[in-house]
Amino acid sequence: MNPSSLPGHPFIAYQSGALCVEQVRLSELARTHGTPLFVYSKAAMLSALAAYQRGFAGRKAQICYAMKANSTLGVLQVFAQAGCGFDIVSGGELARVLAAGGDPAKVIFSGVGKTRTEMQQALQAGIGCFNVESAAELDVLNKVAESMGQQACVSLRVNPNVDPKTHPYISTGLKGSKFGVAHEQAVNFYQHAARLRGLKVVGIDCHIGSQITEVTPFLDATDRMLDLVTQIEAAGVPIHHIDFGGGLGINYNGDTPPEADALWAQLLAKLDARGFGDRQLMIEPGRSLVGNSGVCLSEVLFLKPGEQKNFCIIDAAMNDLPRPAMYQAYHHIIPVHPRDGAAEVFDVVGPICESGDWIGRDRALNVQPGDVLAVLSAGAYCMSMSSNYNTRGRAAEVLVDGDQVHLIRERESVLDTFKLEHLPI
Known part of the structure; x- marks a missing residue:
């Protein structure tokens, strides 16, 4: 990768030969906080959010950050203060939203396996809506709400059987997916939900996958959703809001997803043409808000030549950084301080005792032990999916705001990793 050009990372750049996030040198952050270290740009997050806000200008719309992408409190606070709601998938995520100052009335609770306890917690908090994913969940939520003397606002997540053309692990809208209710059964499900006294039908939801880089899947899903809204309302069940989920991709390695405002210009044109332009709209972006805001800093420990690699x-x-091992995902890896001279080709790997512990294959780098590398596009599905495998403490995190640096997560110590464990004798 050309060090002078960082496509998709307008707030990450080389300045006087040193890689910076906004106005802060990453080498200084590595020296102060150690490595591995996640660094996030607040300006990058707000810039990504602004594209959605431009796209929805003049519309009745609510942007709910899909916090599974990155659930660190300091990140959530950025979006809460910017007026976002949140898409959650667990009671733990709800607790994080509340701790970060989020408005529970702007919370949407998604996910296929909500427990009764989580339903009770969400109703007590006064969340905005449950995205329900099965008939069984409808019935359980109804009983929980009735036992509490409440009505749960619900939206059914419909599976439109649209191919998002992305990695199979993050494709969620095909017939074989565990998510949502079948498109063909949706009208019956809505009629059933409307008869349950503990529920109030308020919307319809659709989410077809993640890291989508083409417009066509979104347009196809929109058509199928609007067809369903027409059928559901003809069956006597009014739909107050339409939730289009998320899934817009980012540029990891020459990917060319549409800009959020350009995508929504096309989707809104379709809504207007079909007479749905005045509906309340919901959107649940995650990766596209945080993915390219973050880098992971890591120190080179050893260079190990081999016969084949x-x-x-x-x-x-x-x-x-679980994405490469889990999805064979690509992240650019660049030096914080580039060296002069010829590069060699390396597989960039970590210390874990797994052959699958790799961060990048066949990377041309001119590095020496002690150098610091920056793994780009690390803002989404890295820290939120991190673990203590091999009894490794999770990394520290910092948020950069101009020339200000905020430590938003302390590094876990070894003692932290087993402080909840007990010896039996």
Whole structure:
């Protein structure tokens, strides 16, 4: 990758030969806070959010950040203060929203396996809506709400059987998916929900996958959703809001997803043409708001030449950055301080005892032990999916705001990793 050009990362750039996030040198952050270290740009998050806000200008719309992408409190606070709601998938995520100052009335609760306890917690908090994903869940939520003397606002997540053309693990809108109710059964499900006294039908929801880089799947899903709204309302069940989920991709390695405002210009034109332009709209972006705001800093430990491969061994691993091992995902890896001279080709790997512990394959790098590398596009599905595998403490996180640096998560110590465990004798 050309160090002078960081496509998709307008707030990450080389300045006087040093890689910076906004106005802060990453080498200074590594020296102060150690590595591995996640660094996020507040300006990058708000810039990504602004594209959605431009796209929805003049419309009745609510942007709900899909916090599974990155659920760190300091990140959630940025979006809460910017007026966002939140898409959650667990009671734990609800607790995080409340701790970060989020408005529970702007919370949507998604996910296929909500427990009764989580339903009770959400109703007590006064969340905006449950995205229900099965008939069984409808009936259980109805009983929970009735036992509390409440009505739960619900939207059914409909599976439109649209191919998002992305990795199979993050495709969620096809017939074989565990998510949502079948498109063909949706009208019956809505009529059933409307008869349950503990529920109030308020909307319809659709989410077809993640890291989508083409417009066509969104347009196809929109058509199928609007067809369903027409059928459901003809069957006597009014739909107050239409939730289009999320899934818009980012540029990891030459990917060319549409800008959020350009995508929504096309989707809104379709809504207007079909007479739905005045509806309340919901959207649940995650990766596209945070993915390219973050980098992971890691120190080079050893260079290990081999007969078939050369290895650059760093102190970040698959427990810190699980996407390459899990999805064979690509992240650009660049030096914080580029060196002059010829590069060698390395596999960049971590210290974990797994052959799957790799961060990048076949990367041309000119590095020496002690150098710091920056793994780009690390704002989404890295820290939120991190683990303590091999008894490794999770990394620290900092938020950069101009020239200000805020430590938003302390590094876990080894003692932190087993402080809840007990010896039996």
